[in-house]
Amino acid sequence: MYKEQITDKEAFCLIALFIMGSTLILGAGGEAKNDSWLAAIVGLIFAIPMLFIYSRLLFLFPEKDLFDILNIIFGNFFGKIISILYIWYAFHLGALVLRNFGEFMNTVTMPETPMLVSLFCMGMICVIAVNLGIEVISRFSAYVFPILIFILVFIDLLGITNIHFSNIKPFLGNGITPVLKGGFLSFSFPFAESVLFLGVFFSLKTKKSPLKIYLSGVIFAGVICISLTARNILVLGEFREKLYFPSYAAVSRINIGDFLQRMEGSVALVLLLGVFIKTSICLFVACKGISKLFNLNHYSSITIQVGLLMIYFSRTVFDSTMEMQNWAFKVYRYYAFPFQVIIPIFIWIFAEVKIALGKNKSKGAASK
Amino acid sequence: MIVLVLLGYSILGIYEFVPLYKQKLWRDFWVNAGLALLSITIAILQCFDLKIPSPSKPTMDLINMLFGE
Numbered sequence A: 001m002y003k004e005q006i007t008d009k010e011a012f013c014l015i016a017l018f019i020m021g022s023t024l025i026l027g028a029g030g031e032a033k034n035d036s037w038l039a040a041i042v043g044l045i046f047a048i049p050m051l052f053i054y055s056r057l058l059f060l061f062p063e064k065d066l067f068d069i070l071n072i073i074f075g076n077f078f079g080k081i082i083s084i085l086y087i088w089y090a091f092h093l094g095a096l097v098l099r100n101f102g103e104f105m106n107t108v109t110m111p112e113t114p115m116l117v118s119l120f121c122m123g124m125i126c127v128i129a130v131n132l133g134i135e136v137i138s139r140f141s142a143y144v145f146p147i148l149i150f151i152l153v154f155i156d157l158l159g160i161t162n163i164h165f166s167n168i169k170p171f172l173g174n175g176i177t178p179v180l181k182g183g184f185l186s187f188s189f190p191f192a193e194s195v196l197f198l199g200v201f202f203s204l205k206t207k208k209s210p211l212k213i214y215l216s217g218v219i220f221a222g223v224i225c226i227s228l229t230a231r232n233i234l235v236l237g238e239f240r241e242k243l244y245f246p247s248y249a250a251v252s253r254i255n256i257g258d259f260l261q262r263m264e265g266s267v268a269l270v271l272l273l274g275v276f277i278k279t280s281i282c283l284f285v286a287c288k289g290i291s292k293l294f295n296l297n298h299y300s301s302i303t304i305q306v307g308l309l310m311i312y313f314s315r316t317v318f319d320s321t322m323e324m325q326n327w328a329f330k331v332y333r334y335y336a337f338p339f340q341v342i343i344p345i346f347i348w349i350f351a352e353v354k355i356a357l358g359k360n361k362s363k364g365a366a367s368k
Numbered sequence B: 001m002i003v004l005v006l007l008g009y010s011i012l013g014i015y016e017f018v019p020l021y022k023q024k025l026w027r028d029f030w031v032n033a034g035l036a037l038l039s040i041t042i043a044i045l046q047c048f049d050l051k052i053p054s055p056s057k058p059t060m061d062l063i064n065m066l067f068g069e
Helices: A008-020 A030-060 A066-109 A115-132 A134-162 A177-188 A191-199 A210-242 A246-252 A265-293 A299-316 A321-367 B002-022 B026-047 B056-067
Strands: none
Touching: A008 A134, A008 A191, A008 A210, A008 A265, A030 A177, A030 A191, A030 A210, A030 A321, A066 A115, A066 A191, A066 A265, A066 A299, A066 A321, A115 A134, A115 A265, A115 A299, A134 A210, A134 A246, A134 A265, A177 A191, A177 A321, A191 A210, A191 A265, A191 A321, A210 A246, A246 A265, A265 A299, A299 B002, A299 B026, A321 B056, B002 B026
C-alpha cells in the first residue's frame, strides 16, 4: 500500500495552522480580561512539557500512530478502549470547531442562511481533503501558510492606528488567579489540542524531528495567538469581553483615510482556512482510529459517513452561541484535560517501562 | 427535505458501497454500512426537526458539579 509522507516544513505549517484554527476568531485567555495576553503566554509555557511527552512517544515508536502505540503498550483490549476515547475526542473536537465556524457564519457574515448550509459546505470540503490523504492536506497548508501570515501581519499593522495602550491597564489588576485560570484555558484550547498530532506525525519523512516540529509549530502559532489577543485588547479594551468574535470587531474598526476599510473579510478568510485544516485533522484522526479499531483496509472507505456524522453532530451539539461560548471558556478545559494530559502521561510512563523491560530482556538473552 | 436526504443517500450508496462490494472488502463494507445507518437515521430525525440529545449539557452539569464552574 502507498505510504503517505509529509516533510518537516509541511508538518510545521500543519501544526501551526491547526493551533491557530478557531483561536484566531474566538481569542485566547478567556476570563483573564485585559491580562488575557499574559494568560496566553502562561498557557503556552504550560503546554511545552506536554509537547516533550508527545514527541517522546513519537520518537519511541517511529512510523506508528497513536492507535498503534496504544495497541502495543496496552494490548488489544485496553488499547482499543483508550482508542475509542481518542476517536471520540477527535470527532467531538472536529464537530466543535465546525460549530464555531457555523456560529461565525450565522452571526456575522450570513445571518439569513441556515447554519446547516455552511456546516455542510465546510464539512464536505474536509471530507474530500481527508479522502485525498494527509499529504494533500499538509501540502495545502504549506501553500496557504505564508498567505495567511501575510494577511495577519498586514492587518495587525493597519490596526496600529486604533491601538490605545491604556486598555491594557491595570496590569494584573485582578491578581494572578484569573491569569492562571486563563492560562489553563489557553493550555487546553488550543495548545494541548496538538495531542491529536500523535495520530498524524507517523507519516513524517524525517523520523528524528517530531520534537523540533512540535516545538517550533506550537511556539510560532502561540506567538501569533498572543499577538492577536494583545491587539484585540489594545483595540477593543473592556468591550472585548462582550463580543463572541473579538478579532472580527477589532479589524472592522480599521479605517485608513476612508480608503482602506471593511477589512474584516480577511478575518473570515483566515478563519475559513484555519477551520478547514483543524477539522480535516480531527476527521483524519477519527477515521484513522476507527479503521484501526475495526482493522479496515483503508480509512478513506469511512470518511464520508464519519464526516456526515460530524456535520450532524456539530449542528445539534449546542442550542445557542451563548452555550457554545460557555462550553469553550468554562467547561472545555476540564473536559479535555484527561485526553491532553492524564492519558498521554500514562501512555508515556507505560511506554518507557515497556521499552526498558524489552531492552533488559534482549540484554539478558544476549549474555546467555 | 426528506426526499432530498433519501436521494442523496441513494447516490452515496452507489458511490461508496458498490466499489467495496466489488472488491470484496467485507469488513469495510459492514462498518461503513453501520455508520451509514446511523447517519441516515440522524439525517431523517433532523428532517423532522426532532431534537437529538447532545452530550454537552450532561458534561456541563457534571463539570459544574465537580468543579463549581
